[in-house]
Amino acid sequence: MKNKYAKIAFDGLITNNASFKLVLGTCAALGMSSSAIGGFGMGISVTVVLLLSNVLISMLRKVIPSAVRIPAFVVIIATLVTLLRMALEKYMPDLYDSMGVFLPLIVVNCMILGRAEAFASKQPVLDSAIDGVSTGLGFTVALTLMGVIREFFGSGSFFGIELFDFSIGFFASAPGAFFTYGICIALFLLITDNVEKTARKKRARAFRVSQSAPLPAPEETEKKEAETC
Amino acid sequence: MLTAIIAVVVTAAFSQNFILVKFLGICPFLGVSKRTSGAASMGVAVTLVMLLATLVTYPLYVYVLTPLKIEFLEIIFFIFIIAALVQMLEKIIAKLSPALYRTMGIYLPLITTNCAILGVAELVLVNDLSEIVSGSAAISMNLGFALLYALFAGLGFTLAMVLMGGVRERLEKLPVAKCLKGFPITMVAASLMAMAFYVFTLI
Numbered sequence: 001m002k003n004k005y006a007k008i009a010f011d012g013l014i015t016n017n018a019s020f021k022l023v024l025g026t027c028a029a030l031g032m033s034s035s036a037i038g039g040f041g042m043g044i045s046v047t048v049v050l051l052l053s054n055v056l057i058s059m060l061r062k063v064i065p066s067a068v069r070i071p072a073f074v075v076i077i078a079t080l081v082t083l084l085r086m087a088l089e090k091y092m093p094d095l096y097d098s099m100g101v102f103l104p105l106i107v108v109n110c111m112i113l114g115r116a117e118a119f120a121s122k123q124p125v126l127d128s129a130i131d132g133v134s135t136g137l138g139f140t141v142a143l144t145l146m147g148v149i150r151e152f153f154g155s156g157s158f159f160g161i162e163l164f165d166f167s168i169g170f171f172a173s174a175p176g177a178f179f180t181y182g183i184c185i186a187l188f189l190l191i192t193d194n195v196e197k198t199a200r201k202k203r204a205r206a207f208r209v210s211q212s213a214p215l216p217a218p219e220e221t222e223k224k225e226a227e228t229c
Numbered sequence: 230m231l232t233a234i235i236a237v238v239v240t241a242a243f244s245q246n247f248i249l250v251k252f253l254g255i256c257p258f259l260g261v262s263k264r265t266s267g268a269a270s271m272g273v274a275v276t277l278v279m280l281l282a283t284l285v286t287y288p289l290y291v292y293v294l295t296p297l298k299i300e301f302l303e304i305i306f307f308i309f310i311i312a313a314l315v316q317m318l319e320k321i322i323a324k325l326s327p328a329l330y331r332t333m334g335i336y337l338p339l340i341t342t343n344c345a346i347l348g349v350a351e352l353v354l355v356n357d358l359s360e361i362v363s364g365s366a367a368i369s370m371n372l373g374f375a376l377l378y379a380l381f382a383g384l385g386f387t388l389a390m391v392l393m394g395g396v397r398e399r400l401e402k403l404p405v406a407k408c409l410k411g412f413p414i415t416m417v418a419a420s421l422m423a424m425a426f427y428v429f430t431l432i
Contacts, residue, residue: 023412026255027344071312078305086301101253101351104304108342110256174250175423182409182416190408 005130012134019142020188024111029143030177031102036159039147041095042102043140045088047133049080050112054120054132056080061121073116074107081106111139142184150180233358233368234377240362241378242385244429247345249389249422254345258393259415261336263401268394271336272387276380278318278340279349282311283379286350287372307350312341345386349379392422 018024025046032042056076057064064072085103088096096103106112115135120128151157154172156164170176247253254275261271286307294300319337323330340346353375355361358368361378368374396418405414 023259024256026259027252030252030255071309074308074312075305078308082301082304085304101348104351105253105344105347107304107308108344108347110342113342173427174252175420175427177252178416178420178423182413182420185416186406186408186413189413193408 005127008127008130009134012131012136013138013141014192016135017138017142017188018111018135019139020185021192022111022114023185024114025109025139026181027105028102028109029139029146030181032099033143033146033150033177033180034154034172035098035151036144036147038095038098039143039145040140041092042099043136043143045084045099045103046106046109046112046139047136049077049084049106050115050136051129051132052080053077053112053116054128055125057116057120058123058125058128064121069121070113070117073113073121077112077116078107111135146177146180146184149184150176233362233374236362237358237374237377238381239429241381242388243426245361246385246389246426246429247348247382248386249419249426250430251348253348254343254386257336257339257343258390258419259412261339262390262393262415263397265391265394265398267336268390269387270332271339272383272390274336275340275343275345275386276383278311278315278337278343279346279379279383279386280376281314281318282307282346282350283353283375284372285310285314287353287375290354291372303351303354307347311346311350315341345382349382353378389422389426393419396422 012018016022019026019029028042028046033039053073053076057073060072060076081104084106085096088099088103115131119131123131148158150171151159152163153168154170154176156162156166168176171180245251248255248258257271257275262268289306289310290300290303294303294306315337319330322337352361353370355370358370358374393415397415400414400418409417
């Protein structure tokens with residue numbers, strides 16, 4: 001990846017995909033993915049909060065003393081969520097109703113605090129904005145994908161448009177959410193692993209031809225456990 | 230009255246189980262459920278904080294925020310109260326019982342960002358009990374019901390955590406495909422457990 005900004009965006013979208021790779025923000029992912037529209041709405045809401053919180057925190061990073069940074073971040077995020085809640089209640093009452101308790105719970109979405117702590121509190125504003133948007137969009141894509149799968153199998157429709165007249169109750173209910181999420185993570189890891197492996201092989205071959213030196217050590221994929229959230 | 234109490238207990242702990250039906254508090258469910266003992270400690274800590282948080286947030290909302298017409302600030306107030314409570318509890322436990330602190334202490338800071346705590350504080354802010362407890366008669370919500378709901382939601386949370394801890398102890402010894410290792414297989418196991426709990430929703 002040549003461009004710095006492209007690398008940040010790629011990291012947020014694929015390499016460190018919040019839902020499928022880091023397994024953050026699971027509550028929202030499971031609770032809001034019963035329909036494609038719900039998943040998409042939740043994803044976009046989180047993206048907006050993430051973008052604004054990253055920008056604000058990045059701007060204030062030299063002002064906030066590091067001893068009280070976590071409470072300060074939480075206040076910023078909670079304020080943004082309160083504003084979002086008011087805006088949604090006024091302009092999108094349907095989405096507001098369908099989100100229910102998960103809307104205030106965006107505050108404790110570990111992904112947002114995680115990006116604030118790991119990225120925005122150390123990087124310039126533009127970088128943080130790109131990071132926020134790409135991480136948020138990665139989350140949105142994941143949620144929408146799960147929503148599409150669950151909605152299709154659960155009620156035979158696609159974004160609310162009825163396609164087939166069948167329904168598998170399993171996918172519309174709670175067990176289906178866990179199952180779909182698990183299978184999605186597994187497939188995501190399988191695909192990214194394979195892509196990485198082929199890329200590494202290609203690189204290794206090019207390296208051997210040019211240098212005739214031993215293979216470069218396989219890069220250890222950075223593994224961040226979601227345990228601390 | 231008695232039927233309402235039973236309805237709250239069954240709903241909070243089983244038919245609307247926080248983890249397996251409502252998807253609240255999934256992070257500790259995945260993160261700290263590797264051992265049964267750790268899962269139980271986390272569950273007890275969460276139950277305690279849930280109860281204390283509801284004890285503070287519910288009266289605050291009803292008697293302070295609503296009369297002052299600043300209900301919209303609830304999220305900011307609640308998250309601060311929860312963070313402060315967790316810190317306070319940590320200090321108190323460390324002072325009173327160092328042994329308990331050693332077993333429970335490491336789980337306490339994690340609780341602040343647990344969706345289940347803020348979730349229960351938000352969920353009990355309804356006017357009528359039948360809004361959160363399906364099938365109960367229309368009884369106006371009060372602090373007693375809120376606390377009962379919080380207590381049994383916490384116990385249901387603990388139950389799911391302990392069950393998952395047991396399942397994961399076994400899962401670690403099984404040969405699992407590489408891409409399914411870790412979170413995916415845990416999710417599939419959780420799906421099977423959720424299916425068992427789904428039966429309670431049919432009551």
